[in-house]
Amino acid sequence: MTHIRLLTVAFSLSAGIAITAQTPQNPPPQQPQQPKEIAATIEGSGGLPPKIAVPEFIPLSTDAETVAAAKALGQVLFDDLSYEREFYMVPRDTYATIPKASTPDQIPLDRWKELGVDGLVVGTIRKTASGMVAEVRLVQVSTGRTALGKQYTGSLDSIKDGGRIYAHTASDEIHQTQRGLRGVARTRLAFSSDRDGARMAGPVGERDISNIYRADYDGANQTRVTATRSLDITPVWSPDNSAIAYTSYRSGYPDIIVQSVRAVMEPSKPAKGTERIQNYLPAWSPDGSKIAFTSSRDGNQEIYIVNRDGSGLRRLTNSTSVDVTPTWAPTGNQLAFVSDRTGSPQIYIINADGTDLKRITSETHCDRPTWSPAPLNEIAYTSQAGGGNDIKVYEFATGATRTITDSIGSNESPAFSPNGRHIAFSSDRSGQEQIYTIDRDGKNLRQITKQGRNRYPNWSQ
Secondary structure, eight states: OOOOOOOEEEEEOTTSOEEEEEOOOOOOTTOOSOOOOOOOOOOOGGGOOOEEEOOOOEESSOSHHHHHHHHHHHHHHHHHHHHTTOSEEOOGGGGGGSOOOSSGGGOOHHHHHHTTOSEEEEEEEEEOSSSEEEEEEEEETTTTEEEEEEEEEEOGGGGTTSSHHHHHHHHHHHHHHHHOOOOOTTOEEEEEEOTTOOEEOOTTSOEEOBEEEEEETTSOSOEEOOOOSSBEEEEEEOTTSSEEEEEEOTTSSOEEEEEESSSOOOOBOTTOOOSSSOEEEEEEOTTSSEEEEEEOTTSSOEEEEEETTSOOOEEOOOOSSOEEEEEEOTTSSEEEEEEOTTSSOEEEEEETTSOOOEEOOOSSOEEEEEEOOTTTOEEEEEEEETTEEEEEEEETTTOOEEEOSOSSSOEEEEEEOTTSSEEEEEEOTTSSOEEEEEETTSOOOEEOOOSSOEEEEEEOO
16 A cells, blocks of 8 residues: 555544544655655547546445445545536446455456546545545556545534535645646535525515525535524525625615624624615625625715724715615725616626726626725626626626626526635526526536525525
């Protein structure tokens, strides 16, 4: 077995599961120093993407839970690696001709080579007295060298969802080490959903209850974050993923709520809303120290900025028109927002000190801008198209705009993934509003939610 230098990385998950990742170790007994870490880059032939195969993990424990997790992990890791489109994923139904291995040392590399595989993911999982242990090796099939070797340990709770976190972590590390890419397998989506089906009475009559939910990037593990008989909408993750800010009507009027997702504590209200001072549509600054939002406190709907603790309130825009839906540039020096100051709603940008206002769109109706992460420097937004809406992207470098969605249904509320390669949005293309993700080139459309009406997606970091 190839020996790999020990490397330990700790992951803190909002679900409360602590997982430690290690590379397998077995240093020579006569040598106190660690051996050099072996690294190999998996290359495709003829300049094509590497061909990667991900068979089922090998269960090293015979209990039903571990056996089921081994089967699921291979599929989850295959899907995670497929998502970024960096590899050619060898279809799993072609693996049937290759005998399944019962240990990692029984892998028939020659058979995988005949199948044209460049990189083979060999995974194992076993149950211990204190938890679960999964090992993942990415093997260069042509040489048998280990391109990546990691061990992941976690509590027994980590296997409840089939051990998906092990596959997500392995996928992100494979993308990082092999392609220099930050993957999104461990990220999450927050969104608003009315799936609980209750209704409430309010000053404008009955309204559906809508609460904040979160899910894995691929829609798995959908979990309710808020549980109020109110409208909780427009969630946004804090940059450190420790909290979600959102608009809530729980007091009878809209106000900004900041709620921790890692600790049990009382939610805060940094915008200090009242029946007269109504606040909504929060947006975190890139460093997490401030929140931009829309407020009616001075009579008109304007953009304001406040520190996370509620101090330092200041007004950013000043007009007699409606200024809403702020979003921060990744530098923290500018914001974009929507205003109807020239007639129809359009996207504007402004310096964080309130200077240098510029309009960047001239369309029928624009809404919900979201600034891409660096270094892309783009803004995705909702654009009215016929009877519905499409998602468009404005490129600062060229001033050009491209359409991402296909005009099927009404597509709204875009949100970039933290690596900028994907956009989450809501659409009623299936008959009812649901959350979808799509690559920034308009390919790889995936439906994330199916239950109830789901809107306002936001991607964690």
